[in-house]
Amino acid sequence: MLELLTPSEMGEADRLTIAAGTPGAVLMDRAGLAVADAVATRHPLGHRIVVVCGPGNNGGDGFVAARVLAGRGYPVRLMLVGEADRLKGDAADAAARWRQRLPIEPLDKAAVAAADVVVDALFGAGLARPLDGEAAEAVAAINAGRGEVVAVDLPSGINGETGAVMGVAVKADVTVTFFRRKPGHFLLPGREYAGRVRVADIGIQPDVLTTIGARCFLNAPGLWREHWHPPAVSGHKYVRGHAVVVSGPVATTGAARLAAGAALRIGAGLVTVASPPDALIVNASHLTAVMVRSVDGAEGLAGLLADHRLNAVVIGPGLGTGPETVARVATVLDGPRAVVLDADALTSHRDDPAGLFARIAGRSHPVVMTPHDGEFARLFPDIAAAGLPKTDRARQAAARSGAVVVLKGADTVIAAPDGRTAINDNAPPWLATAGSGDVLSGIIGGLVAEGMPGFEAAAMGVWAHGAAGERAGIGLIAEDLAPALRDVLRALAADAS
Ligand SMILES: NC(=O)C1=CN([C@@H]2O[C@H](COP(=O)(O)OP(=O)(O)OC[C@H]3O[C@@H](n4cnc5c(N)ncnc54)[C@H](O)[C@@H]3O)[C@@H](O)[C@H]2O)[C@@H](O)CC1
Numbered sequence: 001m002l003e004l005l006t007p008s009e010m011g012e013a014d015r016l017t018i019a020a021g022t023p024g025a026v027l028m029d030r031a032g033l034a035v036a037d038a039v040a041t042r043h044p045l046g047h048r049i050v051v052v053c054g055p056g057n058n059g060g061d062g063f064v065a066a067r068v069l070a071g072r073g074y075p076v077r078l079m080l081v082g083e084a085d086r087l088k089g090d091a092a093d094a095a096a097r098w099r100q101r102l103p104i105e106p107l108d109k110a111a112v113a114a115a116d117v118v119v120d121a122l123f124g125a126g127l128a129r130p131l132d133g134e135a136a137e138a139v140a141a142i143n144a145g146r147g148e149v150v151a152v153d154l155p156s157g158i159n160g161e162t163g164a165v166m167g168v169a170v171k172a173d174v175t176v177t178f179f180r181r182k183p184g185h186f187l188l189p190g191r192e193y194a195g196r197v198r199v200a201d202i203g204i205q206p207d208v209l210t211t212i213g214a215r216c217f218l219n220a221p222g223l224w225r226e227h228w229h230p231p232a233v234s235g236h237k238y239v240r241g242h243a244v245v246v247s248g249p250v251a252t253t254g255a256a257r258l259a260a261g262a263a264l265r266i267g268a269g270l271v272t273v274a275s276p277p278d279a280l281i282v283n284a285s286h287l288t289a290v291m292v293r294s295v296d297g298a299e300g301l302a303g304l305l306a307d308h309r310l311n312a313v314v315i316g317p318g319l320g321t322g323p324e325t326v327a328r329v330a331t332v333l334d335g336p337r338a339v340v341l342d343a344d345a346l347t348s349h350r351d352d353p354a355g356l357f358a359r360i361a362g363r364s365h366p367v368v369m370t371p372h373d374g375e376f377a378r379l380f381p382d383i384a385a386a387g388l389p390k391t392d393r394a395r396q397a398a399a400r401s402g403a404v405v406v407l408k409g410a411d412t413v414i415a416a417p418d419g420r421t422a423i424n425d426n427a428p429p430w431l432a433t434a435g436s437g438d439v440l441s442g443i444i445g446g447l448v449a450e451g452m453p454g455f456e457a458a459a460m461g462v463w464a465h466g467a468a469g470e471r472a473g474i475g476l477i478a479e480d481l482a483p484a485l486r487d488v489l490r491a492l493a494a495d496a497s
């Protein structure tokens with residue numbers, strides 16, 4: 001159930017299902033029934049319900065829900081934004097059945113304001129342009145009301161593919177969507193408008209997903225858990241990999257240590273900080289379980305990495321930008337090891353992103369890059385400026401660079417060069433704190449050292465980072481994340497057994 005379908009993919013699911021013999025009216029009946037059930041489980045008989053319908057099939061679902069709820073004895077009023085005689089197809093039929101017993105009313109703002117629950121059936125997948133006029137007024141009335149708001153499929157005004165607000169949008173408490181959730185439920189700002197998202201089965205068969213080629217997922221353990229293995233009884237530390245984190249100069253060594261601690265905590269067998277000679281004493285005096293080696297420049301790094309048991313490198317946090325960093329990145333990418341590129345390793349390639357991508361091309365070991373928006377725009381200026389959904393930005397960057405791209409933020413997107421994409425939704429706001437990104441790169445570095453494939457390691461890393469942030473709670477500083485990973489790992493291990 002982790003697949004996320006864009007409105008056009010959902011339309012395809014709908015068409016395939018209808019072509020296979022289930023009439024559209026049956027799908028609409030089931031959708032409307034699911035919405036009615038969601039309302040009825042939350043509201044006792046007697047609560048006043050207002051259903052606000054729009055001109056398309058989203059409104060059609062609203063007509064069905066209204067009919068079911070009225071049939072169960074709720075006081076229901078139905079208001080249509082648009083002309084009743086312009087309704088078409090299944091929605092027109094659903095409206096006709098409603099009309100046999102009760103009236104279709106125009107928008108009555110006072111009634112919306114006074115309702116115990118408002119069903120938002122204005123627009124769903126068919127939203128085509130920003131809301132204005134009466135539709136925008138209806139949204140304002142729904143948002144001004146005190147009752148609970150239950151949105152049908154999507155909060156009206158939210159773009160189901162991008163999560164963008166098209167002019168204005170309904171703030172829902174609950175959104176009932178059908179068959180599979182949509183990217184717009186998780187990409188910001190859509191996530192903040194959708195409330196709790198419930199998925200209703202309306203009889204669309206999962207095999208349509210293969211035909212559609214769905215490639216976007218919600219980031220959750222089901223996406224990567226089978227690729228992660230808790231320490232085995234017969235194992236030893238050498239089978240869990242040896243990660244190297246490259247440290248910056250004496251004044252900026254903390255970032256590498258944060259990454260190294262996280263790599264060890266997530267489960268890498270061994271972790272070494274490769275330290276510039278003049279920072280050795282600082283690193284050594286702060287590290288215990290993590291090892292430290294004195295490594296001078298790109299040449300020294302090449303010497304260290306000649307030992308191929310050191311199978312994963314995290315490079316970038318606190319490193320400093322410039323040709324020396326470019327040279328070290330080239331060294332790291334030249335050999336049989338997994339690589340996580342973060343922060344200054346990315347920014348140092350702002351003048352020659354193509355040179356970086358050429359070094360990544362054709363590698364058989366994973367490369368993961370973890371840019372925030374600023375770093376992303378330095379490497380992919382045209383993609384950043386093209387006004388694309390976040391999922392497409394990450395996906396295009398992954399295809400171009402050959403790396404798994406972790407485009408960070410409150411709604412981090414993870415994309416693989418083959419087009420698989422995951423949206424993360426478990427990061428608490430207090431995760432945005434100095435050094436948090438360094439910890440993330442270390443977590444992912446630890447996971448690729450353990451042998452996880454790049455996409456799965458990146459997705460698990462982002463999820464575990466969010467889960468650790470949630471467990472540590474508000475007031476978190478980056479140092480709190482690695483300790484909090486213990487609980488996260490314990491729960492995952494219990495789940496896997
Ligand atoms: N795809 C499926 O599998 C199913 C879809 N169903 C429902 O159908 C919905 C999609 O139906 P539609 O494709 O008819 O689309 P919508 O009902 O979301 O909206 C389309 C209508 O709104 C108009 N419109 C679009 N943007 C507007 C704007 N900014 N201002 C004013 N009018 C605007 C369009 O001209 C069209 O008349 C889904 O969200 C869902 O609720 C369900 O009935 C069940 C099955």
Ligand SMILES: Nc1ncnc2c1ncn2[C@@H]1O[C@H](COP(=O)(O)OP(=O)(O)O)[C@@H](O)[C@H]1O
Pocket residue numbers: 372408409410412427428429430431432433434435436437438439440465
């Ligand atoms: N509003 C937010 N809510 C939740 N997580 C966030 C938010 N903003 C940023 N993050 C996360 O916090 C981390 C910050 O990383 P980064 O920008 O590299 O900062 P730093 O360099 O200080 O470590 C990333 O994992 C990012 O996804």
Ligand SMILES: [K+]
Pocket residue numbers: 058120121122123124151152153154155156
């Ligand atoms: K809606």
